[in-house]
Amino acid sequence: xxxxxxxxxxxxxxxxxxxxxxxxxxxxxxxxxxxxxxxxxxxxxxxxxxxxxxxxxxxxxxxxxxxxxxxxxxxxxxxxxxxxxxxxxxxxxxxxxxxxxxxxxxxxxxxxxxxxxxxxxxxxxxxxxxxxxxxxxxxxxxxxxxxxxxxxxxxxxxxxxxxxxxxxxxxxxxxxxxxxxxxxxxxxxxxxxxxxxxxxxxxxxxxxxxxxxxxxxxxxxxxxxxxxxxxxxxxxxxxxxxxxxxx
Ligand code: PEP
Numbered sequence: 001x002x003x004x005x006x007x008x009x010x011x012x013x014x015x016x017x018x019x020x021x022x023x024x025x026x027x028x029x030x031x032x033x034x035x036x037x038x039x040x041x042x043x044x045x046x047x048x049x050x051x052x053x054x055x056x057x058x059x060x061x062x063x064x065x066x067x068x069x070x071x072x073x074x075x076x077x078x079x080x081x082x083x084x085x086x087x088x089x090x091x092x093x094x095x096x097x098x099x100x101x102x103x104x105x106x107x108x109x110x111x112x113x114x115x116x117x118x119x120x121x122x123x124x125x126x127x128x129x130x131x132x133x134x135x136x137x138x139x140x141x142x143x144x145x146x147x148x149x150x151x152x153x154x155x156x157x158x159x160x161x162x163x164x165x166x167x168x169x170x171x172x173x174x175x176x177x178x179x180x181x182x183x184x185x186x187x188x189x190x191x192x193x194x195x196x197x198x199x200x201x202x203x204x205x206x207x208x209x210x211x212x213x214x215x216x217x218x219x220x221x222x223x224x225x226x227x228x229x230x231x232x233x234x235x236x237x238x239x240x241x242x243x244x245x246x247x
Contacts, residue, residue: 006226012043016043020237025050038058038244039088043062044061047084059084059088060087063076064077065113066106095170104147105151115152121161128167162188172209174209175211178218211243213243
């Protein structure tokens with residue numbers, strides 16, 4: 001089995017300000033005792049300032065447009081991200097799917113554009129509580145992954161990351177147990193392996209959903225969990241560092 005990259009990714013959502021950018025940058029620039037690649041995904045305006053200060057951690061965006069240019073007021077393209085050293089982009093977060101109506105097809109289009117522009121997609125997938133209770137978890141996640149793989153091809157996942165984020169665990173304080181999460185991570189890896197074993201072996205699959213300094217170690221110790229996508233706890237500098245050190 002190959003060694004996979006480990007990542008701990010901060011998703012700040014519509015939170016954070018220049019003060020937090022400064023504190024988090026100073027703390028992460030000095031973080032040496034983790035093997036994880038630390039990634040911060042703030043709101044768009046802060047990407048330029050992180051890029052200009054040549055931070056030692058990776059920069060990610062929370063979203064991008066499915067269009068390349070033109071009359072699309074308010075949109076930000078993949079090439080604009082790439083010009084500001086944005087290495088990752090979160091795509092298909094459940095909040096984008098539920099609140100902004102992003103379909104699997106739109107997410108697949110964004111994924112293709114990100115890859116084309118050298119920005120690594122972090123593709124989020126996950127089931128709602130109702131879907132889990134109806135035993136539909138694998139069907140839902142399988143369809144979310146397949147929609148993108150069918151459009152871009154499995155080889156496009158070579159530089160990508162998948163984040164399993166059960167919708168019922170996001171921002172709720174309810175975390176999937178390490179065993180529950182591992183089961184879904186294994187399912188996702190097997191699905192990718194059915195197309196390409198090598199891609200599956202090297203694909204980082206992150207867990208997201210109320211990850212904190214208390215539960216991270218247990219989650220990250222699972223065979224198919226390669227780090228975390230962290231919302232609320234990533235707004236607290238010391239806690240985010242502690243999550244990073246749990247890898
Ligand atoms: C997220 O929004 O990606 C997330 C995982 O949030 P939280 O950690 O707050 O549940």
